Amino acid sequence: MKSDHVAGGPAIETAGLVKTFGDNRAVDGVDLRIERGTVYGLLGPNGAGKTTTVRMLATLLRPDGGEAHVFGHDVVREADAVRSRVSLTGQYASVDEDLTGTENLVLLARLTGHSKKASYDRAAQLLAAFGLSEAAGRQVKNYSGGMRRRIDIAASILNTPDLLFLDEPTTGLDPRSRNQVWEIVRAVVDQGTTVLLTTQYLDEADQLASRIAVIDKGKVIAEGTKGELKASVGAGAVHVRLRDAEKRPDAELLLRQALDADVQLEPDPVALTARVGGNGDLNGCGPSEKASRALAELARAGIIVDNFSLGQPSLDEVFLALTGSPTDHDRTTEAQTKEATA
């Protein structure tokens, strides 16, 4: 292998990784290269193959094809060496719900070779750092969603891992708990741990990851830094609602000229969406600048706008831009919209 055990090789390197479940090619030839000490985002919808990829890298699933190396160790042949360097926080709480917070952490500490005393000490320190001291003696099944995530991550960093897998760490959390999870992840990364993060949310990848791979139907469809990815997608979309449905054709024309971008007519007869071409050029013509100019154009033409918003590109928009086809669950509505546009 090119990569070896010495420092400097990539944390993760895969070539043509494949996993099939029956007829379904869940992971279909994934090539990744993830440098040490970085946060790498794996972005994609449900069923894209993110979790399957992570499970193979964490030695929980055996690949059906291709190769994967973690710190230079083959995930199949040297699974044990990989296991001693990585830690996994699964999509669902990877802790024992019947046990208390303390018991969970002590269990894992004991399993990784800490003495009884050291285990209890470490558990208490971690619980304190995660703001869970008061809940230490309660069974995890009685924890709130945010607390579960914390104990879960605490369990993952009980022994500072060299590589941490975070599989959709904030799915189902309220915004506040979400921010706290992000804070924790940043603290972990600051200590030099490499993080592989899977997420369905572009903003999460944006907040945490330095490089992102977009994955769909088991394949990596785009890969690059955040900037590169955004440039390929456009910075966002302006959603406009008009007071008067009859003015929509005029508005469409104006927006198309002002933004120099595709304008989509929504099923709602007064609504339109325009993607803002956002290479985010530095000379005062960022996406919001462009959008406000376009809105001014509408006002000048006497078209009354009831409501407007400028959104970051959603995952659907990323998909639309990258594949030309939306994610599965939206396929029908998007197809209708396209027809209407045509």
Next chain:
Amino acid sequence: MSTATQTTESPELAPVRTESLAELLVAKERPPRPNALQTSLTFGWRAMLKIKHVPEQLFDVTAFPIMMVLMYTYLFGGALAGSPSEYIQYLLPGILVMSVSMITMYTGLAVNIDIEKGVFDRFRSLPIWRPSTMVGYLLGDAVRYLLASIVMLTVGLIMGFRPDGGFPGVAAGVVLLIIFCFAFSWVWTMVGLLMRTEKGVMSVSMMVLFPLTFLSDIFVKPETMPGWLQAFVNNNPITHVASAVRDLMAGSWPTEEIAWTLGWSAVFVAVLGPVTMRLYNRK
């Protein structure tokens, strides 16, 4: 409901202290890797904690065995041995073997319920001796078998069971039974991993346990059975265990039956252990 608890809980949840978190993360050296025995015992401790938190699960090792002793002693006692107090001398060691063998199937249920949970992913991604998770279950279950044995023997003594082997003989019988059940439980770890649902585990275990326990010498002596049935009964591992335990408790030393019991135990572990681990690694 859940949203209500969320909103009341979130604000009072203490903030994450990132600076102390950073301090904790700095320590990168890991302690030396624990050996197979240590990790197995730790998983056994986990099983004990589960009993502590969910004591209701002890119902099957207390109420069920008591029911078995009472039912069979008074139901068959008069017909088979003249009186319940005479029958219990023959029956109790056997019914002990039967009850404890039957409760081994709960291992399968526990594995089946647990394996779908996220915590198994964590165990499986740890650099430890792989079978220790399963051995931990069985160690926890051994404690349950011991508890069931004590409960049944106590009830038996109250009902008039007077073993000639005294305490050493009874203790030796219980130890042999627990060794056998520890080995026999590997059937259930395998079934627990193989079946998709709890119900599947239940029905398979009934299919296996009923013939295995009833077609033995637990209730009646094999001499009373037709020849073809005797052939099965005499080669049934449960018959060997029951005979060995009965003789030990009666104060003798049934070398041959003990050897059969330990032999079967070794076969169960040697064959089903690797099968279980194969399934476990594939999950």
